[in-house]
Ligand SMILES: Nc1ncnc2c1ncn2[C@@H]1O[C@H](COP(=O)(O)OP(=O)(O)O)[C@@H](O)[C@H]1O
């Protein structure tokens with residue numbers, strides 16, 4: 305009997321989690337301006353109309369640029385931190401690593417407001433760069449988590465073997481370390497990109513006159529006739545995000561398998 | 574005798590507050606098969622890594638081919654290492670692994686490919702070049718690691734417990750192959766092992782290490798027959814110890830009174846160190862005690878006792894025998910022959926021995 309209740313609970317839980325997202329594509333293809341049942345006919349016109357809004361294109365480009373900059377920077381920083389934390393002992397290592405990981409649980413609104421205050425006080429202008437800085441802050445902990453598991457599953461004696469066989473520390477990094485943690489790097493880039501692309505609160509506080517895609521979408525919600533277009537856009541974003549995340553997880557797992565280690569992290573079960 | 578290829582002079586290594594090497598000195602000769610033998614944690618790997626250049630000695634000197642190695646990184650030393658984990662590069666195939674160290678060599682691509690093939694052939698993996706690293710068995714990984722190090726023709730090959738991960742059959746086979754390979758290439762091998770039998774079988778010379786120090790350095794036969802301390806004697810093979818009292822000592826010989834065996838005169842050089850605080854004892858190996866079956870005539874000295882335990886190995890039988898007048902039991906090994914019965918527990922028996930086989934520990 306117990307099993308049946310648990311199953312019902314699981315189904316309800318998943319429904320609650322995913323039904324709203326499932327509504328996105330339904331209304332994106334619905335031939336009516338009003339978001340309500342019963343549905344009208346099937347149409348692709350909202351997707352076509354997406355292509356006719358220049359402001360949206362600008363926002364999308366902004367988002368992609370910001371996500372690319374943030375994920376690359378966070379991955380570089382994450383690699384340095386992961387390397388240091390898995391290789392070396394240094395004083396106060398645990399507290400330092402703890403503080404670096406903190407943004408993972410810090411409310412984004414706090415991060416957003418504090419950064420806004422600091423940037424304005426410092427007399428700087430809000431731009432792409434302020435958003436990029438904010439996104440680096442929240443993406444770096446994810447990069448560290450992914451790359452730490454990649455570095456930790458790397459057998460130290462592989463690098464020693466390369467040095468023993470005549471390579472310098474730098475060429476060892478290039479010939480052995482880098483190829484073996486590459487799946488982790490790709491995974492970190494993809495996840496960082498996805499997080500930055502979807503992020504709203506920090507982008508909302510820190511964007512100047514050039515909004516990112518989520519901020520643009522938020523602005524458009526004031527116009528009811530635009531909502532189906534937003535639904536179409538949302539559908540594309542969801543599909544893109546899922547694709548990126550699955551690819552990222554694929555690379556992370558392949559990396560651990562290749563380095564012959566045990567799986568000890570990751571975000572997707 | 575050739576000049577030493579490796580000279581260790583009073584090498585110490587300190588990790589924080591732990592001293593892993595406490596003044597190790599040794600000369601290792603060109604072309605010899607040298608083993609570092611000792612229990613786990615005694616500093617064998619640390620010493621090997623110090624020779625390879627992965628650890629810098631806290632004090633003392635490592636010289637290779639007459640040159641002081643202080644400040645010389647591993648990639649610039651004429652040594653190569655076979656790691657305990659083998660450290661096969663998982664992203665490269667077998668040929669990629671074996672040829673890894675040739676990347677910087679001035680050889681042409683064709684010459685490199687030939688060198689790789691030769692190395693693979695040498696370790697019995699001819700034709701395996703395109704195999705993926707993860708598709709190899711434990712024994713094959715070990716051979717790839719060997720080929721990868723040997724292809725560079727180092728002056729010294731360092732091996733850290735290369736056989737400990739293999740099962741017994743394969744291990745015994747590889748022991749023979751490593752020995753053959755060493756003779757064939759003529760390179761100095763330094764083998765780290767905690768397995769005394771492996772060290773005895775394979776080595777020209779063995780250094781027995783305890784707690785960061787070399788206790789004895791000798792060839793296998795000397796090590797077995799003339800251990801310098803009770804600790805070494807206990808670590809190498811099996812030795813029986815009987816309480817003993819020294820009654821007279823002169824340059825000509827030492828007179829002892831041995832529990833269960835009686836009076837004996839030992840030559841002046843057959844004595845070794847007892848463990849600190851231990852009373853003196855006399856040691857004798859199991860094969861140096863001979864059971865006299867039925868009414869076999871006595872040869873040499875004879876003691877009597879009762880069989881307490883019988884362990885039958887097929888080719889040999891090991892007996893635990895309580896000798897009259899001695900505490901505990903002694904181990905006696907006898908080869909099984911056509912006309913030799915196997916004794917039962919509880920039987921009484923005579924044991925013959927010779928005083929030349931005795932070592933006094935005091
Ligand atoms: N990098 C290190 N840091 C601290 N202690 C170490 C380090 N390497 C080895 N040790 C210590 O030195 C001792 C000897 O280690 P090792 O040379 O590996 O022994 P063996 O190979 O004989 O088993 C051990 O007690 C080990 O804990």
Ligand SMILES: [Mg+2]
Nearest residue numbers: 617618619734
């Ligand atoms: Mg060891």
